[in-house]
Amino acid sequence: MKRKNQRLILLGLAAVAVFGAILLAMSAMRDQAAFFYAPADVARKGLPLDRAVRIGGMVKGGSIQRQPDGLTIHFLVGDDTDATIPVRFTGITPELFRENSGVVAEGRFQPDGSFVASEILAKHDENYMPPRLGPQGQHRTDTLG
Amino acid sequence: MIAEGGLAALWLAAALSLLQLFLGIAALRPGGAHLLRVVRPLAVAQGLLAALAFLILIWLFLRTDLSVQLVAANSHSAKPWLYKFAGAWGNHEGSMLLWVTVLAVAGAAVALLERRLRQDTLIATLAAQAAIALGFYAFLLMASNPFTRLSPVPVEGNGLNPLLQDPGLAFHPPTLYFGYVGISIAFSFAVGALVTRDVGPAFARAMRPWILAAWVFLTIGIVAGSYWAYYELGWGGWWFWDPVENASLMPWLAATALLHSVTVLATRDGLRAWTVMLAVVAFSMSMIGTFLVRSGILTSVHAFAVDPQRGAFILALLILYIGGALALFGLRIGTVKEGSQFDMVSREGALVANNLLLTVILGIVFFGTLYPLAVEAVTGEKLSVGPPYFNTAAGPVALVLVAIMGAGALLRWRSDRVKALGNRILIPVLVAALAFAALLVFAPDAGMLPLLGLALAPGVAAASVAPLWKRNLRRTPIFIYGMVIAHLGIAVSMAGMASESAFTKETLVAASPGQIAHVGDFSVRFDSVEPIAGPNWTAVEGRLTARRGENGREFQLRPQARMFSSPPTPTSEAAITTHWDGQLYVALGEEDEQGRWQVRLWWKPFVTLIWFGGIMVALGGLLSLVGRLRRERKIAPRTDAGTRADPEAVSA
Numbered sequence: 001m002k003r004k005n006q007r008l009i010l011l012g013l014a015a016v017a018v019f020g021a022i023l024l025a026m027s028a029m030r031d032q033a034a035f036f037y038a039p040a041d042v043a044r045k046g047l048p049l050d051r052a053v054r055i056g057g058m059v060k061g062g063s064i065q066r067q068p069d070g071l072t073i074h075f076l077v078g079d080d081t082d083a084t085i086p087v088r089f090t091g092i093t094p095e096l097f098r099e100n101s102g103v104v105a106e107g108r109f110q111p112d113g114s115f116v117a118s119e120i121l122a123k124h125d126e127n128y129m130p131p132r133l134g135p136q137g138q139h140r141t142d143t144l145g
Numbered sequence: 146m147i148a149e150g151g152l153a154a155l156w157l158a159a160a161l162s163l164l165q166l167f168l169g170i171a172a173l174r175p176g177g178a179h180l181l182r183v184v185r186p187l188a189v190a191q192g193l194l195a196a197l198a199f200l201i202l203i204w205l206f207l208r209t210d211l212s213v214q215l216v217a218a219n220s221h222s223a224k225p226w227l228y229k230f231a232g233a234w235g236n237h238e239g240s241m242l243l244w245v246t247v248l249a250v251a252g253a254a255v256a257l258l259e260r261r262l263r264q265d266t267l268i269a270t271l272a273a274q275a276a277i278a279l280g281f282y283a284f285l286l287m288a289s290n291p292f293t294r295l296s297p298v299p300v301e302g303n304g305l306n307p308l309l310q311d312p313g314l315a316f317h318p319p320t321l322y323f324g325y326v327g328i329s330i331a332f333s334f335a336v337g338a339l340v341t342r343d344v345g346p347a348f349a350r351a352m353r354p355w356i357l358a359a360w361v362f363l364t365i366g367i368v369a370g371s372y373w374a375y376y377e378l379g380w381g382g383w384w385f386w387d388p389v390e391n392a393s394l395m396p397w398l399a400a401t402a403l404l405h406s407v408t409v410l411a412t413r414d415g416l417r418a419w420t421v422m423l424a425v426v427a428f429s430m431s432m433i434g435t436f437l438v439r440s441g442i443l444t445s446v447h448a449f450a451v452d453p454q455r456g457a458f459i460l461a462l463l464i465l466y467i468g469g470a471l472a473l474f475g476l477r478i479g480t481v482k483e484g485s486q487f488d489m490v491s492r493e494g495a496l497v498a499n500n501l502l503l504t505v506i507l508g509i510v511f512f513g514t515l516y517p518l519a520v521e522a523v524t525g526e527k528l529s530v531g532p533p534y535f536n537t538a539a540g541p542v543a544l545v546l547v548a549i550m551g552a553g554a555l556l557r558w559r560s561d562r563v564k565a566l567g568n569r570i571l572i573p574v575l576v577a578a579l580a581f582a583a584l585l586v587f588a589p590d591a592g593m594l595p596l597l598g599l600a601l602a603p604g605v606a607a608a609s610v611a612p613l614w615k616r617n618l619r620r621t622p623i624f625i626y627g628m629v630i631a632h633l634g635i636a637v638s639m640a641g642m643a644s645e646s647a648f649t650k651e652t653l654v655a656a657s658p659g660q661i662a663h664v665g666d667f668s669v670r671f672d673s674v675e676p677i678a679g680p681n682w683t684a685v686e687g688r689l690t691a692r693r694g695e696n697g698r699e700f701q702l703r704p705q706a707r708m709f710s711s712p713p714t715p716t717s718e719a720a721i722t723t724h725w726d727g728q729l730y731v732a733l734g735e736e737d738e739q740g741r742w743q744v745r746l747w748w749k750p751f752v753t754l755i756w757f758g759g760i761m762v763a764l765g766g767l768l769s770l771v772g773r774l775r776r777e778r779k780i781a782p783r784t785d786a787g788t789r790a791d792p793e794a795v796s797a
Contacts, residue, residue: 009489010489010497013498013501014501017501017502017505018505018508020505021505021508021509021538021542024509024537024538024541024542025508025509025512025513025534025538027537028533028534028535028537028538029513029516029530029534029538035528035529036528036529052533054529054531056529066737066738069655070655070737070739070741070743071653071654071655071743090653091653091743091745092379092653092732092734092735092743092745093734093735094378094379094380095706095714095715095716095717096715104529106531
């Protein structure tokens with residue numbers, strides 16, 4: 001095989017691989033990337049009922065209610081606006097989960113506007129905390145200025 | 146006075162690195178040859194001074210010298226000594242000092258040990274290394290001084306983040322840094338070779354041990370980090386596609402590609418420009434990793450300091466180094482001659498495919514990691530890219546990559562026939578097909594990706610050991626064993642990942658004493674909860690008794706919820722028992738009003754294979770390194786290695 005041809009074929013293969021990967025990445029990004037919702041976003045964007053999403057905000061003080069089964073909790077997630085999202089979660093909450101503290105939950109919205117969380121992201125995942133959320137000093141999450 | 150000594154050592158080291166850079170450049174100019182001999186001792190002295198500064202910091206931490214701000218902020222006199230020691234790098238300033246120390250010591254090692262590079266290339270390499278170190282010295286001295294004094298001296302320190310108080314994690318950052326910094330050496334080599342137009346097999350052979358060593362450390366670091374997340378965080382996961390995890394995965398992917406392309410360059414003189422490019426990319430990835438973790442753009446247990454100024458500083462370094470390297474690459478790459486050619490169906494062809502696919506995965510991870518940050522910076526929109534994206538996009542590519550890995554090792558160099566490959570690969574393909582059929586019958590619900598992974602794993606394992614077939618095992622070079630073990634490790638690890646995601650069983654209960662829960666074929670009795678105390682924490686400890694099947698032997702499980710006093714932080718300690726075919730994992734939650742405790746039980750079949758395979762991969766890399774070095778030593782007296790020797794062509 002001529003050197004030129006070989007280079008062309010290689011280049012072609014590389015282009016196909018990269019293009020395929022981009023397609024794959026784009027479709028995965030569109031279908032599956034869990035978009036991040038803060039309580040204020042729900043009013044603005046409407047309820048995304050068709051897919052799993054992540055919500056984030058602060059656990060409202062005094063809002064955690066333990067259910068009789070010993071495993072399920074109900075609580076409200078708020079942000080710096082008046083909006084709140086009622087959340088239901090069954091399972092063990094991570095150590096950093098407490099009232100007046102930041103929380104990120106993954107799950108689905110229900111038609112009534114409540115949110116069923118399949119997972120409360122553990123402390124390792126604090127980095128998903130949206131910046132500048134809640135009263136100053138509670139979260140040191142400055143970003144690049 | 147001790148802290149000031151550390152600061153002085155740091156300033157001196159920085160000054161020497163500046164000198165090393167200038168003398169290195171001067172030595173390469175016409176008439177500068179007499180300076181060549183000065184640069185090596187400079188690099189050694191710089192390494193020694195940086196090491197001295199770091200040792201002084203460790204000393205300050207071991208003594209809990211609270212007059213030093215960093216110690217007061219991150220240590221506590223009641224802490225176990227191991228964490229006082231590890232606390233030296235369990236914070237922003239200390240970890241940056243560790244980083245620059247490893248960088249400088251590695252530079253000193255190159256100056257002392259490197260005998261294969263051409264003299265002028267070596268000097269250019271040392272100058273490049275000094276340029277990198279200089280940036281980080283400046284960062285430390287101007288924005289992150291670890292030796293700042295504190296006045297008045299506090300009575301007690303703040304303590305180390307309890308999440309970091311774990312023996313495995315204490316040594317996790319140094320391991321990763323050895324990897325990151327080893328890559329910087331490969332980068333300096335590439336810059337050096339570009340400057341002196343010396344890109345060729347001899348250069349590749351000189352670079353290979355460094356990239357191999359870096360890669361081994363990165364692999365160990367990632368495996369250890371994954372296991373730590375698994376047992377310390379209590380959520381039973383082993384990989385989360387967290388940006389911080391990705392920050393270490395991206396350089397690993399690039400280094401893995403580089404490792405393979407450098408082999409093509411060393412043995413067959415192909416892929417010259419590509420190898421140099423990969424060295425630049427790999428270093429860029431380790432810089433981006435540092436930027437993500439150390440800039441405060443993310444907050445996590447890894448991102449100790451949140452200070453926009455520091456982030457901007459690292460970003461500036463990032464742009465300077467990567468931009469400079471790319472500019473040099475653009476200017477000089479035209480002068481790099483094309484290497485020798487090869488057929489598409491050949492070992493080289495497979496390695497090109499390997500490089501291409503690794504790069505594609507790297508691109509996917511890179512995109513998914515930085516896209517949310519970019520979107521937020523531009524639009525303010527918060528976006529979160531999680532496991533579904535990465536699994537869907539990177540998973541299939543990884544499967545193809547692993548399949549090619551199996552086939553590639555069975556191909557001959559330069560040129561091979563498709564039919565011959567077909568014969569050699571017949572058995573592995575049959576193994577994989579049989580496994581696939583068996584899985585379809587016995588575990589049809591496993592999900593497509595895990596199913597394919599489980600089927601591919603035994604096939605790849607068979608293909609991995611095939612290069613040993615019909616060889617005289619005692620005369621097979623060690624680096625062949627290295628390749629076999631590393632590839633086998635990938636298959637083992639993949640089997641573990643697939644098995645864990647396909648067959649994990651989970652039970653969640655609110656248990657009162659005496660109650661029995663079931664998970665998999667285990668029955669677990671919840672006995673009681675007792676308070677206990679450790680050196681710097683208190684805890685509630687669950688007492689559970691488990692048995693397997695009807696008549697299994699009883700064994701105890703003791704999950705804890707710990708409370709550290711300084712700083713006040715709760716952590717969970719899962720109880721994990723390892724069986725030959727998997728792990729039983731128990732985490733303790735909270736108590737409810739009726740005195741019931743939340744207990745989460747997992748049965749994770751063959752989950753240990755994930756890390757066991759990872760260790761095999763690292764071991765394979767280590768064997769390759771040892772094998773290559775030994776072989777070169779043997780060949781050196783006869784053929785003056787580094788000039789024309791082509792050792793693998795004979796045996797591989």
